[in-house]
Each structure stands twice: as C-alpha cells, then as structure tokens.
Amino acid sequence: GDSVTQMEGPVTLSEEAFLTINCTYTATGYPSLFWYVQYPGEGLQLLLKATKADDKGSNKGFEATYRKETTSFHLEKGSVQVSDSAVYFCALSENTGGFKTIFGAGTRLFVKA
Amino acid sequence: DAGVTQSPTHLIKTRGQQVTLRCSPKSGHDTVSWYQQALGQGPQFIFQYYEEEERQRGNFPDRFSGHQFPNYSSELNVNALLLGDSALYLCASSLASLLSTDTQYFGPGTRLTVL
Numbered sequence: 001g002d003s004v005t006q007m008e009g010p011v012t013l014s015e016e017a018f019l020t021i022n023c024t025y026t027a028t029g030y031p032s033l034f035w036y037v038q039y040p041g042e043g044l045q046l047l048l049k050a051t052k053a054d055d056k057g058s059n060k061g062f063e064a065t066y067r068k069e070t071t072s073f074h075l076e077k078g079s080v081q082v083s084d085s086a087v088y089f090c091a092l093s094e095n096t097g098g099f100k101t102i103f104g105a106g107t108r109l110f111v112k113a
Numbered sequence: 114d115a116g117v118t119q120s121p122t123h124l125i126k127t128r129g130q131q132v133t134l135r136c137s138p139k140s141g142h143d144t145v146s147w148y149q150q151a152l153g154q155g156p157q158f159i160f161q162y163y164e165e166e167e168r169q170r171g172n173f174p175d176r177f178s179g180h181q182f183p184n185y186s187s188e189l190n191v192n193a194l195l196l197g198d199s200a201l202y203l204c205a206s207s208l209a210s211l212l213s214t215d216t217q218y219f220g221p222g223t224r225l226t227v228l
Contacts, residue, residue, distance in 0.1 A: 004155075043117075044156070044203065044219040089155050100146070100169050101205075101217065103155030 002027045006090045006104035021075040023090035031092040033073040038087045117220035125226045134189040134223045138206030145187040148203040199227045
C-alpha cells in the first residue's frame with residue numbers, strides 16, 4: 001500500500017541555518033504531495049503542496065519539489081527562525097473513489113537563537 | 114468564520130466503554146475525515162464521510178464507526194475501548210471534489226485517554 005517515510009528527528013539547528021527534511025513515498029498511482037506543520041499547542045495546518053511531477057510548492061520561505069523519478073518531496077528552507085520550531089509531516093493523497101491522506105511519522109525541528 | 118471545531122477537548126474512559134467524539138466542519142465544507150494520532154506519530158486515516166455516507170476507510174476495526182448529519186457535522190464512535198485507543202483524534206474538513214488536491218482543514222483534536 002501507499003506509504004510515506006521521512007527522516008527521524010529531532011533536528012536541531014541554529015537560527016539562519018539551512019534546513020532540509022527528507023521525505024520519500026511509495027504510491028501505486030499519481031498522488032498529490034503535502035507538507036503539514038504542527039506548532040506547539042496548535043492544530044495541524046497545511047504548509048505547502050504539489051500536485052504533479054516537477055511541481056514546486058512554496059510558502060513562508062519553505063519549498064519542496066515533487067520528484068517522481070526519485071519518489072521524493074524534500075522540504076527546504078534557506079534560513080530558519082526560532083518561530084519555525086514545530087513538527088513537520090510529509091503526506092500524500094490519492095483519489096481512490098474518495099481520497100485519504102497518508103502521513104509520515106513527523107520530524108520535530110528545534111531552532112536555537 | 115469558524116474553522117473546524119471538535120468536542121470534547123479531553124476525555125477519559127475505561128477499557129470496554131464506548132465513546133462519541135464530535136466535529137463541526139469549516140463553513141462551506143461538506144466532507145469530513147477522521148484521523149487517529151498516537152503520541153509521537155503521524156495521523157492515521159480512519160474514514161471519510163460525504164453526503165452522510167462513508168466514502169473511504171482506513172485499516173481500522175469495525176469498533177470504529179461514524180456518522181455524518183445533514184448539516185455536514187460528524188461523529189466518531191468507538192466501542193469496546195482498548196488501552197491502545199488512547200490518542201489524539203483529529204477531524205478534517207474539505208470541499209467534495211474528485212481531485213485529491215483539495216486542502217483539508219484540521220480541528221484541534223480530542224485527546225482520548227483509556228485507563
């Protein structure tokens with residue numbers, strides 16, 4: 001079945017450092033790919049998405065490119081801030097007569113001032 | 114505009130009991146999905162409701178059942194509770210579409226503890 005694998009955390013960075021969180025997926029068809037973020041004490045919210053191969057999703061300085069050849073959707077940010085500290089989830093969604101979203105286990109990011 | 118709301122916020126039950134969780138979708142949304150998030154894990158899809166019917170289901174036993182009302186709100190019922198059912202239960206709403214790209218909006222969740 002479909003699955004999502006993302007790098008284990010926690011990831012600890014200093015402010016203004018470069019961030020990469022790796023995500024790979026397994027799917028039978030052509031899924032849409034997502035990154036969700038869960039800030040401390042808050043609900044899950046969509047960060048960015050990409051719907052087809054080579055699409056780049058971006059939001060709040062974060063970017064991820066849908067790579068079909070490597071089945072990957074790595075999250076990147078050029079300069080992280082303390083306020084980026086959160087748990088990040090990679091996810092996929094496929095239309096199978098309705099659709100369900102499959103999430104990775106999440107990667108916790110700590111950014112130090 | 115209210116987002117997705119869930120009730121109650123927290124709940125404590127004992128093994129063998131039954132529980133009902135409630136969700137009101139974001140205004141204008143007609144599709145509701147339920148997820149279980151164990152501590153330190155990603156959300157696991159339970160099922161999705163559209164037009165008062167279960168449209169899609171994940172790998173959860175029949176002890177997990179749901180309902181959607183004409184106003185699109187939804188309930189999640191869990192019977193014969195097990196210790197392993199302790200988790201954060203998330204509700205997400207979206208607008209019906211044949212596309213899987215529609216954005217889901219998540220509620221804050223209900224924290225269920227089974228003793």
